Amino acid sequence: xxxxxxxxxxxxxxxxxxxxxxxxxxxxxxxxxxxxxxxxxxxxxxxxxxxxxxxxxxxxxxxxxxxxxxxxxxxxxxxxx
Amino acid sequence: xxxxxxxxxxxxxxxxxxxxxxxxxxxxxxxxxxxxxxxxxxxxxxxxxxxxxxxxxxxxxxxxxxxxxxxxxxxxxxxxx
Amino acid sequence: xxxxxxxxxxxxxxxxxxxxxxxxxxxxxxxxxxxxxxxxxxxxxxxxxxxxxxxxxxxxxxxxxxxxxxxxxxxxxxxxxxxxxxxxxxxxxxxxxxxxxxxxxxxxxxxxxxxxxxxxxxxxxxxxxxxxxxxxxx
Amino acid sequence: xxxxxxxxxxxxxxxxxxxxxxxxxxxxxxxxxxxxxxxxxxxxxxxxxxxxxxxxxxxxxxxxxxxxxxxxxxxxxxxxxxxxxxxxxxxxxxxxxxxxxxxxxxxxxxxxxxxxxxxxxxxxxxxxxxxxxxxxxx
Numbered sequence: 001x002x003x004x005x006x007x008x009x010x011x012x013x014x015x016x017x018x019x020x021x022x023x024x025x026x027x028x029x030x031x032x033x034x035x036x037x038x039x040x041x042x043x044x045x046x047x048x049x050x051x052x053x054x055x056x057x058x059x060x061x062x063x064x065x066x067x068x069x070x071x072x073x074x075x076x077x078x079x080x081x
Numbered sequence: 082x083x084x085x086x087x088x089x090x091x092x093x094x095x096x097x098x099x100x101x102x103x104x105x106x107x108x109x110x111x112x113x114x115x116x117x118x119x120x121x122x123x124x125x126x127x128x129x130x131x132x133x134x135x136x137x138x139x140x141x142x143x144x145x146x147x148x149x150x151x152x153x154x155x156x157x158x159x160x161x162x
Numbered sequence: 163x164x165x166x167x168x169x170x171x172x173x174x175x176x177x178x179x180x181x182x183x184x185x186x187x188x189x190x191x192x193x194x195x196x197x198x199x200x201x202x203x204x205x206x207x208x209x210x211x212x213x214x215x216x217x218x219x220x221x222x223x224x225x226x227x228x229x230x231x232x233x234x235x236x237x238x239x240x241x242x243x244x245x246x247x248x249x250x251x252x253x254x255x256x257x258x259x260x261x262x263x264x265x266x267x268x269x270x271x272x273x274x275x276x277x278x279x280x281x282x283x284x285x286x287x288x289x290x291x292x293x294x295x296x297x298x299x300x
Numbered sequence: 301x302x303x304x305x306x307x308x309x310x311x312x313x314x315x316x317x318x319x320x321x322x323x324x325x326x327x328x329x330x331x332x333x334x335x336x337x338x339x340x341x342x343x344x345x346x347x348x349x350x351x352x353x354x355x356x357x358x359x360x361x362x363x364x365x366x367x368x369x370x371x372x373x374x375x376x377x378x379x380x381x382x383x384x385x386x387x388x389x390x391x392x393x394x395x396x397x398x399x400x401x402x403x404x405x406x407x408x409x410x411x412x413x414x415x416x417x418x419x420x421x422x423x424x425x426x427x428x429x430x431x432x433x434x435x436x437x438x
Contacts, residue, residue: 009210010282010294054280057215073212073280079295080209080216080240080281081193081252081272090348091420091432135418138353154350154418160433161347161354161378161419162331162390162410175316180386183335188388190328191399197321248318250326261329265407272399 002027002068006038011076015045025066031055032063038074049076083108083149087119092157096126106147112136113144119155130157164224165237168217173239176255185234185257189264191272193252195245200296204285206246208292212280216240219279223271231267233258238271240281302362303375306355311377314393323372323395327402329410331390333383338434342423344384346430350418354378357417361409369405371396376409378419 006021013019016038025034031053039046051074053060059075066072087102094100097119106115112134120127132155134141140156147153165176175192182188195207211217224236237255245251254271258264283295303314313330320326333345349355362374375393383389392409396402421433 007212009212009280014294054215057212057218075280076282078276078278078280079283080279081276088350090350090418095432135353138350138356156418157420159414159416159418160421161417162414182332183385186332186334188330188332192326193399194320194324194326196324247321261331261410265403269403
């Protein structure tokens with residue numbers, strides 16, 4: 001098992017009602033699998049929202065396998081400026 | 082005869098050594114004819130310089146006949162900014 | 163050279179600098195909070211950041227802008243937290259030899275900022291409620 | 301609305317205005333005198349204007365810019381007389397709803413200004429002599 005921290009922002013925070021989740025996952029869990037889990041937890045509220053993935057505060061364009069202690073964020077469309 | 086004032090700026094001022102010329106010209110003198118005269122007075126110093134014509138402080142794109150009392154400027158490339 | 167700051171509270175603008183003898187062009191962009199956001203009347207925006215990542219990404223973007231365009235310096239401040247209508251949330255200054263590269267660099271920098279810097283807006287409505295601003299690509 | 305001034309002496313910049321509730325973008329351009337002009341070292345530029353015509357043309361251009369682009373306001377000050385290296389000779393502020401039209405309007409306004417406003421530069425060289433700056437189309 002691995003433990004990962006999920007940082008929640010904007011619509012993800014709004015949908016899940018929390019800033020941060022700490023989850024225990026099976027070893028070998030990928031970012032795609034975790035995104036699917038997060039979308040299920042949001043009960044449809046994230047269905048129309050595209051999410052980019054950041055692992056340890058860096059965008060990762062492709063699916064990667066998560067490691068114990070990783071910090072993950074599913075980044076909804078950004079709105080700086 | 083008509084009397085016109087020629088305002089001189091930048092390279093025209095530099096070439097003719099004056100801010101202003103007042104000339105008496107034949108009735109019917111055109112802007113093109115006056116430009117030719119000014120270029121002759123400059124003794125070649127304006128040969129490589131394109132000049133636009135303003136009459137009474139407005140650009141005139143085409144040749145016009147000058148009137149008594151007109152203010153004329155032969156405008157070298159402008160350099161504002 | 164780049165200077166990037168993410169600031170919680172009012173932005174102090176970068177001060178005027180007459181010592182730049184080779185910088186013919188100084189271009190300043192101030193992004194302000196408007197009274198309407200996606201058709202809704204608002205009293206303020208509340209900017210949320212991914213702390214750490216936002217500043218790192220913004221600094222990288224500023225450096226990339228200085229490499230992509232022949233500009234001398236780029237300074238940027240982005241405000242976080244509550245910003246009331248009329249106040250400045252984003253302040254960018256670019257110095258360059260001529261205006262063209264400054265304008266091109268400003269256009270690119272802000273466009274990319276709006277694509278990749280993890281900062282989000284929450285709309286504060288007239289009744290005091292707070293909701294995520296809808297996604298926008300202006 | 302446009303405000304245009306041709307000023308003999310240092311320019312005071314337009315002051316910050318937080319009351320603009322529908323102007324998301326404030327874009328400011330400051331054109332500065334550089335230490336070199338067409339490869340020559342200079343200590344200052346001396347700007348000459350066609351008095352009367354320069355201000356009329358500049359005002360017309362500012363109005364034309366507000367008609368051509370969906371911007372709210374354009375303020376412009378141009379300095380005349382001697383401007384030492386590092387100082388600002390041209391100060392333009394454009395307010396608009398979004399940044400894009402502001403950037404486009406700024407680009408067009410300055411490009412046209414450099415084509416048609418009857419203002420010229422004299423270079424003041426290090427030995428104190430004064431010559432017309434060569435024609436430039438930057």
